[in-house]
Amino acid sequence: MISLYDTARQKVVPLxxxxxxxxxxxxxxxxxxxxxxxxxxxxxxxYDILRRYLLWSGLDVTFxxxxxxxxxxxxxxxxxxxxxxxxxxxxxxGIWWQGMERINxxxxxxxxxxxxxxxxxxxxxxxxxxxxxxxxxxxxxxxSVSVVPDYGLLPHQSLxxxxxxxxxxxxxxxEKRHPADFVLWKLAKEGEPSWPSPWGDxxxxxxxxxxxxxxxxxxxxxxxxxxxLDLTFPHHENERAQAVALGHKFANHWMHNGFVELExxxxxxxxxxxxxxxxxxxxxxxxxxxxxxxxxxxxxxxEITDTSMTQxxxxxxxxxxxxxxxxxxxxxxxPDDIDAFRQAMDDDLNTSGAVDLMFRxxxxxxxxxxxxxxxxxxxxxxxxxEMAATLGLEFETSSDDVPAEIQAxxxxxxAARAAKDFAKSDELRDELAAAGWTVEDSADGPVLxxx
RNA sequence: GCGCGGGUGCCCGAGUGGUCUAAGGGAGCGGCCUGCAAAGCCGUGAUUCGCGGGUUCAAAUCCCGCUCCGCGCUCCA
Numbered sequence: 077m078i079s080l081y082d083t084a085r086q087k088v089v090p091l092x093x094x095x096x097x098x099x100x101x102x103x104x105x106x107x108x109x110x111x112x113x114x115x116x117x118x119x120x121x122x123y124d125i126l127r128r129y130l131l132w133s134g135l136d137v138t139f140x141x142x143x144x145x146x147x148x149x150x151x152x153x154x155x156x157x158x159x160x161x162x163x164x165x166x167x168x169x170g171i172w173w174q175g176m177e178r179i180n181x182x183x184x185x186x187x188x189x190x191x192x193x194x195x196x197x198x199x200x201x202x203x204x205x206x207x208x209x210x211x212x213x214x215x216x217x218x219x220s221v222s223v224v225p226d227y228g229l230l231p232h233q234s235l236x237x238x239x240x241x242x243x244x245x246x247x248x249x250x251e252k253r254h255p256a257d258f259v260l261w262k263l264a265k266e267g268e269p270s271w272p273s274p275w276g277d278x279x280x281x282x283x284x285x286x287x288x289x290x291x292x293x294x295x296x297x298x299x300x301x302x303x304x305l306d307l308t309f310p311h312h313e314n315e316r317a318q319a320v321a322l323g324h325k326f327a328n329h330w331m332h333n334g335f336v337e338l339e340x341x342x343x344x345x346x347x348x349x350x351x352x353x354x355x356x357x358x359x360x361x362x363x364x365x366x367x368x369x370x371x372x373x374x375x376x377x378x379e380i381t382d383t384s385m386t387q388x389x390x391x392x393x394x395x396x397x398x399x400x401x402x403x404x405x406x407x408x409x410x411p412d413d414i415d416a417f418r419q420a421m422d423d424d425l426n427t428s429g430a431v432d433l434m435f436r437x438x439x440x441x442x443x444x445x446x447x448x449x450x451x452x453x454x455x456x457x458x459x460x461x462e463m464a465a466t467l468g469l470e471f472e473t474s475s476d477d478v479p480a481e482i483q484a485x486x487x488x489x490x491a492a493r494a495a496k497d498f499a500k501s502d503e504l505r506d507e508l509a510a511a512g513w514t515v516e517d518s519a520d521g522p523v524l525x526x527x
Numbered sequence: 528g529c530g531c532g533g534g535u536g537c538c539c540g541a542g543u544g545g546u547c548u549a550a551g552g553g554a555g556c557g558g559c560c561u562g563c564a565a566a567g568c569c570g571u572g573a574u575u576c577g578c579g580g581g582u583u584c585a586a587a588u589c590c591c592g593c594u595c596c597g598c599g600c601u602c603c604a
Contacts, residue, residue, distance in 0.1 A: 083531090086531085103604095104604075105604090106604075107602090107603080112604090113604085114604095115603090115604045116604050117604085118604070119604040120604080122604095147602085148602070149602065149603085152602095228530095231530065231531075231599065231600070232530055232531070233529065233530050233531090233599090233600070234529095237528095237529055237530070237600080238529090238530090238599095238600055239600085240528080240529070240600085282602085303604065304598095304603080304604030305531085305532080305597095305598055305599080305604080306598065306599065306603055306604065307603080307604070308531080308598090308599065309530095309599055309600070310599090310600085310601085311603090332531095332604090333604075334532075334533085334597090334598085335532095335597065335598060335604080336604085337596085337597065367552090368539080368540095371539070371540060371541085371551080371552070372539085372540065372541090373540090373541080375532070375533090376532080376533065376540085377532075377533065377596085377597055377598080378539090378540090379539085381538095381539090383538065383539080383553090383554095384538080384539055384540095384553090386553085387538075387539060387552070387553040387554080388539085388552085388553085389553095390552080390553055390554085391551095391552050391553065393566095394552080394553095394566095394567095397566060397567080398567095400566095401566085401567080426541080426542095428540070428541050428542095428550090428551075429541065429542085429550080429551085431541095431551070431552080432541070432550055432551040432552085433551085434551090435550095435551055435552065436550090436551075439567090439568080442566090442567055442568070443567080443568060443569095445567080446560090446567060446568060447568095493562080496562075498562055498563070501562090501563090502562095502563070502564085505563095505564080505565095514565070514566095515564095515565080516564090516565050516566055517561075517564080517565075517566090518565095518566075518567095523565095523566090
């Protein structure tokens with residue numbers, strides 16, 4: 077079974093499954109008020125890779141990722157743009173899925189929307205009030221964190237330290253009993269969207285949304301709760317606090333991915349606007365970002381630069397060339413290499429090690445082809461392909477259809493070569509290059525591909 | 528200030544006590560192949576892993592101190 081670093085226990089431990097053979101995963105999804113940036117992209121890629129690997133391992137994975145479609149940021153944006161809030165969420169969600177598709181992230185099995193779960197949230201808040209874990213103020217309902225004995229588990233800081241660190245910031249709402257108490261229900265102001273509740277019309281707090289959706293869809297003690305590093309506190313801690321206050325077992329294991337760094341001087345200069353995920357996929361090979369994410373450990377920070385993206389594209393060219401050369405070979409994966417792959421992935425998702433194995437097989441297959449050993453090449457190639465597929469990396473094997481005029485040029489060049497008129501053949505090769513096509517003289521004759 | 532990560536070759540980045548004379552990718556250089564290229568293959572590159580101490584027969588890997596970067600303590604993937 078896979079082992080993963082658990083934020084709560086601060087070490088790599090095996091992922092224990094509540095139900096044998098089944099994995100339940102909750103990923104904190106986006107708040108849809110702006111287009112996804114590259115940080116969202118990394119988050120989605122990391123858990124997509126985890127999910128694909130678990131599926132490949134034969135596990136029955138239930139992968140839930142929510143859409144936060146009611147939130148202060150959304151209302152703020154609506155106000156700024158003078159548009160209805162739900163127009164923004166619908167539009168931004170569409171863009172989100174578009175971005176996910178471009179980076180080849182599988183759709184979650186379930187995508188609960190916060191607005192569809194308000195009844196459940198009201199119910200949960202009511203129960204918290206019933207046991208005095210939550211209290212009503214003039215602007216909403218708050219959770220009393222002091223009822224949670226181990227509050228601070230995820231950030232590994234005591235309640236006192238958390239409060240102290242906040243410094244001069246106004247953590248204490250006028251009516252809050254403790255500075256760290258957080259809002260469960262916000263009473264609506266004039267003109268704000270609202271849902272009915274016993275404490276007045278309003279909307280749920282962010283932390284309440286996720287705890288209700290995850291428990292509703294995955295049940296108590298689900299296996300894995302994930303998200304970006306920044307969600308550890310307060311978001312995840314506060315979700316947990318609500319569940320714990322009600323005596324529910326919450327997530328069994330917490331996984332957080334590292335950040336994408338983009339404030340570097342080099343970066344902002346060379347990348348410009350590329351903080352936006354869609355822009356990134358337009359400027360570079362859509363697979364390049366996944367490869368970069370795979371080559372780093374998921375908890376390490378990564379820096380995305382024009383250089384790193386270009387390097388990833390060069391690596392992809394190598395992989396595509398490999399795929400083209402081995403497309404006609406039919407082999408089966410080699411168990412020893414697959415075991416090594418599994419071992420790497422099971423070790424806290426060592427994707428870099430897995431990619432390493434894949435590239436070694438690519439070289440092995442290339443070498444075997446060069447020496448004419450098709451059988452060895454087929455085995456290595458099949459193994460590399462299986463690894464790539466598991467990691468969500470696709471190869472481009474079929475080159476685009478060659479236009480007739482390009483083919484004609486290539487034919488002329490071949491005729492010139494046959495006639496040993498190399499000056500002419502080189503001229504024609506330059507012409508092809510100018511038209512966007514590279515010609516390679518392989519053992520099987522010239523091969524055309526877009527350059 | 529407190530907590531959590533990270534600092535490895537020209538670049539990106541694995542490796543967490545001996546098999547490290549430190550993976551893999553990219554870039555460079557040399558070679559094989561080729562009419563020449565491209566692609567592919569081979570070779571080459573850190574006597575060293577932020578800095579300073581320490582533990583050990585043995586450390587990139589463990590401990591202590593320092594330093595730099597990021598994240599959290601406030602909405603945030």
